[in-house]
Amino acid sequence: MSSKSAAPARKRKPGTWRRLPRVPRAPTHAIKERGELGIWFITPAELQRQALERANELEKMDDSGCDTEEAKIAFRAFKEENLRLDRWIAKGWPEHIVVNRNPQPSDMEEEYLTAEDMEARFSNRNPTHGAQLKHFACLALAHYNATKTEHKFDLGEALTSNCFSEECGTTYAHVNFTAIPQKSNDPTKRLFFAELMLIPELQMEEDTEPTRVLHVSTIDDIPCYGGCHEICRKINHMMRGVMDYERCHACHGCLKHPKGDMFIGGHNSIKMPYYSA
Structure with missing residues (x-):
């Protein structure tokens, strides 16, 4: 028999070290x-x-x-x-x-598209708001030409647009169109993206255009991306809250955008804030 005295029994409060019984599985009807x-x-x-x-x-x-x-x-x-x-x-x-019901995250791949590529994609489509689409394209191109002393353009085809409202109530429009160089030896069409914004106060004034052009740029010489409205985008970069400043979450995939820091609207990565305007 060992000369060492037996270790004292561990003191505990009742229930402290008691083994908990196994919890049965939830019934199959749940x-x-x-x-x-x-x-x-x-x-x-x-x-x-x-x-x-x-x-x-x-x-x-x-x-x-x-x-x-x-x-x-x-x-x-x-x-x-x-x-x-x-x-x-x-x-x-x-x-x-x-x-x-949670879709697997995905992303829009970058594309390099020519004006002819985009025109071919929309060759058999008739926009439901053709007059508004053309009006937006004309406003955007006039704004672009006004900022240039040369390399001005005439409208080719108004391809597609999307009007949407943010949670704050501001209404934006994103537009794709093609344009043909004026007075140039190079007749190559260019593909454009434009963002416009509605100024509600101006809607009450006669002979005043209530839509302001915020940004116009060519996108056939840079990577462009479709809108993420139909997908659950896989986002790997740091965001400010729910704002994804790389992509547009308000537009469909057919409407092509430059990288998101070039336009203002459509960055809320939660789909619910956006509805057709």
Whole structure:
């Protein structure tokens, strides 16, 4: 027998070191659905009821609120995909399936496009607001020519535009158009991007243009990027809050932009603030 005295028993408060019993798994009827606002638990019956409501609401919606042909195409694709999913959920499915509504992050690749490339992409498209699109392109090109003593341009084709409002209420327009050099031996068309802003106070004044041009530049000689409105962008750089100053989150992918620090509107990376104006 050891000569050493036995170690004293550890003193503890009742319950302090007590082993906790294992917690049983959640019952299989608790379905976990991950949504944009977090994770919650919901029964199949409630989930099916919500899916049926969403499907019925989506069924009633049409593309009349879309202001461009690209937006209509995107809306129809969204409606078809989500309507099919919600109808399927409403009918019920095996309880162990988890529905993940968070899309995988992606990004818009940089492109080097000529004016002819963009014109070819829009050759079979008829913009729903053609007069407004051409008006914006004319304003932008007039502003650009006014800042140049030479290398002025005539309008080629007004390709696409998007009007949107920020949370603060400011309305912007982004535009792509092509233009032909004036009095030049080089007839090569150029591809342009422009940003315009609505001045509400001027709308009440007759014979006054309420839209101001903020930025115009050629984008056929630099990398350009489509808008991120249809995607969940993978963002790897530091942001100021939710503001992504590299890309436009208000426009569709067909509308090409320079890098984001060259324009003001459309940087909020949360999709909800942007609606068609």
